[in-house]
Amino acid sequence: MKYLCLIYDDETMWPSMPREQADAIMGEYYNFTNDIQKSGHYLGGNALQPTQTATTVRVRNGKLSSTDGPFAETKEQLGGYYLIEATDLNEAIQVAGRIPSARFGSIEIRPIQEFDQAQ
Amino acid sequence: MDDATATSLRERVGEIYRSDSRSVLATLIRLLGDFDLAEEALHDAFAAAVEKWPEDGLPANPRAWLVSAGRFKAIDRLRRRARFDAASTALAQRFEELGSSAFEADAENDDVADDRLRLIFTCCHPALSPDARVALTLREVCGLTTEEIAHAFLTPAPTLAQRIVRAKGKIRDAKIPYEIPSHADLPERLESVLHVVYLVFNEGYSASSGDSLTRADLSGEAIRLGRLLVDLLPEPEAIGLLALMILHDARRAARSSPSGELILLEDQDRSLWDRERIAEGCALVERALGSHRFGPYTLQGAIAAVHAEAPTAAATDWPQIVGLYDVLMRADPSPVVELNRAAAIAMRDGPEAGLDLIDAILARGELTTYHLAHGARADLCRRLGRKTDAITAYERALELAAQEPERRFLERRLRELKGE
Numbered sequence: 001m002k003y004l005c006l007i008y009d010d011e012t013m014w015p016s017m018p019r020e021q022a023d024a025i026m027g028e029y030y031n032f033t034n035d036i037q038k039s040g041h042y043l044g045g046n047a048l049q050p051t052q053t054a055t056t057v058r059v060r061n062g063k064l065s066s067t068d069g070p071f072a073e074t075k076e077q078l079g080g081y082y083l084i085e086a087t088d089l090n091e092a093i094q095v096a097g098r099i100p101s102a103r104f105g106s107i108e109i110r111p112i113q114e115f116d117q118a119q
Numbered sequence: 120m121d122d123a124t125a126t127s128l129r130e131r132v133g134e135i136y137r138s139d140s141r142s143v144l145a146t147l148i149r150l151l152g153d154f155d156l157a158e159e160a161l162h163d164a165f166a167a168a169v170e171k172w173p174e175d176g177l178p179a180n181p182r183a184w185l186v187s188a189g190r191f192k193a194i195d196r197l198r199r200r201a202r203f204d205a206a207s208t209a210l211a212q213r214f215e216e217l218g219s220s221a222f223e224a225d226a227e228n229d230d231v232a233d234d235r236l237r238l239i240f241t242c243c244h245p246a247l248s249p250d251a252r253v254a255l256t257l258r259e260v261c262g263l264t265t266e267e268i269a270h271a272f273l274t275p276a277p278t279l280a281q282r283i284v285r286a287k288g289k290i291r292d293a294k295i296p297y298e299i300p301s302h303a304d305l306p307e308r309l310e311s312v313l314h315v316v317y318l319v320f321n322e323g324y325s326a327s328s329g330d331s332l333t334r335a336d337l338s339g340e341a342i343r344l345g346r347l348l349v350d351l352l353p354e355p356e357a358i359g360l361l362a363l364m365i366l367h368d369a370r371r372a373a374r375s376s377p378s379g380e381l382i383l384l385e386d387q388d389r390s391l392w393d394r395e396r397i398a399e400g401c402a403l404v405e406r407a408l409g410s411h412r413f414g415p416y417t418l419q420g421a422i423a424a425v426h427a428e429a430p431t432a433a434a435t436d437w438p439q440i441v442g443l444y445d446v447l448m449r450a451d452p453s454p455v456v457e458l459n460r461a462a463a464i465a466m467r468d469g470p471e472a473g474l475d476l477i478d479a480i481l482a483r484g485e486l487t488t489y490h491l492a493h494g495a496r497a498d499l500c501r502r503l504g505r506k507t508d509a510i511t512a513y514e515r516a517l518e519l520a521a522q523e524p525e526r527r528f529l530e531r532r533l534r535e536l537k538g539e
Contacts (some may be wrong), residue, residue, distance in 0.1 A: 001294050077391035089246060090304070111293045 002043065002112035003084050003092040008076040010092025012051050028100040036084065045082035050114050076105055083112075120504045125173035132168045135181050141262050145234035148241075149297055150186070151193050151214070153286045154259070160262025161185075163192035182231070190214060235260075236351050242286075243312040244295050251286035251317045258283055260347075261340050262282050271337045272322065309352070313360050313416060316344050320364045339367055353411035362403035364425035369396035380531075381524040385432035397427045415451035418443055427439065437467035454485040462495050470499040490519035495527065501536065510536050 014022065023116040029047075036042040069091050070077065082099065086092040087107070096107040140161060147157035164185045178184040195212035244256040253272075257263045265283065267307065269276040289295065300308040324339030345361035373387035404424045407417040422443045429435040444460035457480055465473020477496050486492035497512030517529045 088294045088301075089244075090296050090298070093246070109293075 001086060001092075002114075003086055003087065003089075003098045004079055004110045004112060005082045005084060005095075005099060006078055006108040006110065007080045007093070007099060007101045007105060008074075008103045008108065009079050009083075010075065011077045011079055013104070025100050032098055033082075033098060035098075036082070037110060041084045041086060043083040045080065046078040051077045074090060079105070125457070126537045128173045128177060131170060131177060132165065133366045135164055135168075135185075139185070140271050141238075141260060142231055143182060144259065145187065145238040146186050146231065147189045147193075149159070149237060152297070154290065156193055156196070157189070159196060160189035160193040164189035165287050167192065174206060232351050233299060234496050236299050237349070239312055239348065239351075240297060240300055240308055241297050242292060243308075243315045244290070245307070246293065246295060247286050247289060249314070249318070250312070251282050251289075254282050255286045256344070257319065257340065261344060263340070271312065273503050282530075284350050305354075309354055309356065312348065313356060314349065316341050316364075317360060317416070319344065320367075326366060338371075342368060354414045355407045356416050358403050358410075359407040359413055361401045362407060362415055362420035363423055365403065366400035366420060366427050367530055368518075369393040369400060369427060375524060378474055379524055380527040384426065389431070392427065397424075400424060415447060417448040418450060424448075428494060437463060441467050454480055456487070458489075458492055458495060459487060465499055470502040474499040474503070488519055490516045490521075490525070493519065497532070501532070506536055 018026075033042065033045065054068075054070040056067050056069060056071050079101070082095075084092065084095055085096060089111075089114075092109050096102065096109050099107050101107065130326045143164070144157055144161045148154055151157045151160060157363065163287050163407070167188045167287050168181075168185060172178070194211050194214050197214070198205045201208040201211060220354065223457055233261045239256070242259050242489050243252045247255065254268055256269045258265065263271075265280045266276050268274075269279040273278070278351065320338050320341035323339070323341060342361070345364055349361050354446060370384075372393070373380055373382065373389065373391035400420070401424045404417065404420045407413045408421065422440055423438050425440050425443070440463045441460065444456065444463055448457050460481070461473045461476035464474075464476060474496065477492065477499070482484055482498070494513045495517035497509045497516055500506075500509035500512055513529055513536070517526060517533070520526050520529060
């Protein structure tokens with residue numbers, strides 16, 4: 001079963017953080033990614049640039065509009081994600097709980113919808 | 120077989136349904152891997168029992184027979200569905216390959232207890248909303264109908280049914296596993312189960328008007344669930360919670376007047392307390408305390424035990440109760456525990472001491488919309504002869520109180536104070 005782990009945290013926290021602390025967290029992310037690659041959970045993952053770089057696109061009545069900014073202004077922003085393989089939700093929760101940002105942000109776990117390939 | 124035997128066998132099916140249907144369901148969910156399919160299979164299996172047992176006689180192991188029949192019926196259903204989808208064919212084949220021996224062997228060994236635990240832990244999984252956990256547990260573990268649950272929670276039946284459907288959908292789609300949590304996860308997962316049981320109990324305990332009958336059943340259901348849990352998994356906090364529920368329930372007859380008026384602990388007729396239940400509750404508290412791994416439920420149970428053992432309100436061991444609240448504040452601090460501790464301190468050291476503590480909580484901006492905080496404050500002002508303050512606080516409590524018996528109690532106090 002595939003799960004997407006969406007990492008939400010307060011992106012304004014990062015620029016104000018002392019350099020050593022940010023480096024320490026990045027180190028933790030590096031180790032965590034290595035660990036889940038070795039354990040076979042890792043399928044993919046990326047960090048995202050801050051929401052000021054986001055663009056939201058909609059098509060209404062056949063007309064495309066793009067607006068500056070994220071889909072929703074919230075206190076915590078989507079900052080990155082991991083796509084993982086886990087046997088069930090309990091295992092996914094265990095993996096997600098080890099994502100460094102889980103300590104100060106939140107991780108949303110979404111099971112991947114599998115479409116029937118047969119047709 | 121004569122008619123009388125056939126009739127008595129049909130009655131036996133009914134008895135076995137009441138005693139075993141939940142555990143048969145628990146096993147079928149594990150074997151079939153699907154709540155809905157297992158529920159259908161359970162009903163099919165009992166329908167088959169009603170038909171076959173009067174003809175063939177009672178099987179040696181009715182539970183194993185039912186599990187096995189359930190499996191065959193599930194295969195039948197999948198076969199019929201298979202005309203429309205390929206996945207059902209694959210499933211039906213898999214169940215057939217598993218073979219009936221696997222099903223029957225499973226039904227006989229002590230997996231029975233494990234299956235019941237799997238069902239409880241799955242229904243109370245923290246990834247489900249608290250409302251859904253309560254509804255699903257009452258439906259699947261206790262076997263209440265959707266209508267019964269809806270009635271007890273004063274919720275429209277369609278809303279409740281939808282809640283259960285959604286929860287089952289999440290179990291299936293997010294793949295919440297049907298398992299007993301690992302040792303490392305057990306404390307968190309057990310806490311979620313105990314919380315569900317406690318919510319069910321409180322729903323039945325705190326409301327004593329209108330639907331008091333069905334709601335009392337809810338407390339009884341919670342106690343039954345608590346007993347099952349202690350049987351299956353005798354963890355100290357499970358024992359502590361069972362003790363707490365039994366001790367509160369032992370006072371049921373004394374808690375309200377025949378007309379439904381609320382009677383405070385200090386005014387209750389203690390001869391109406393159920394001594395047998397109190398003895399059972401106290402023994403459970405001691406068992407939980409003896410483990411030295413107890414937590415908040417055991418401590419609340421211990422406090423209830425001290426109250427229950429006091430021959431009169433005046434003879435209550437308040438220093439001990441304050442001591443237990445001190446430990447509870449360290450184990451599980453919350454403003455509500457602090458409020459109760461303040462009320463106990465008022466009894467030990469006088470109203471002034473308690474009032475200072477309650478005012479300190481409210482001054483921090485906590486419990487300001489909690490009617491019991493204002494009610495407790497009002498009571499202490501009344502005892503100190505601060506009539507105007509008492510009236511203001513009772514009025515504030517009345518604004519916030521939702522339950523009819525509580526409102527009537529507050530109105531009565533207000534009338535007394537205003538000398539009406």
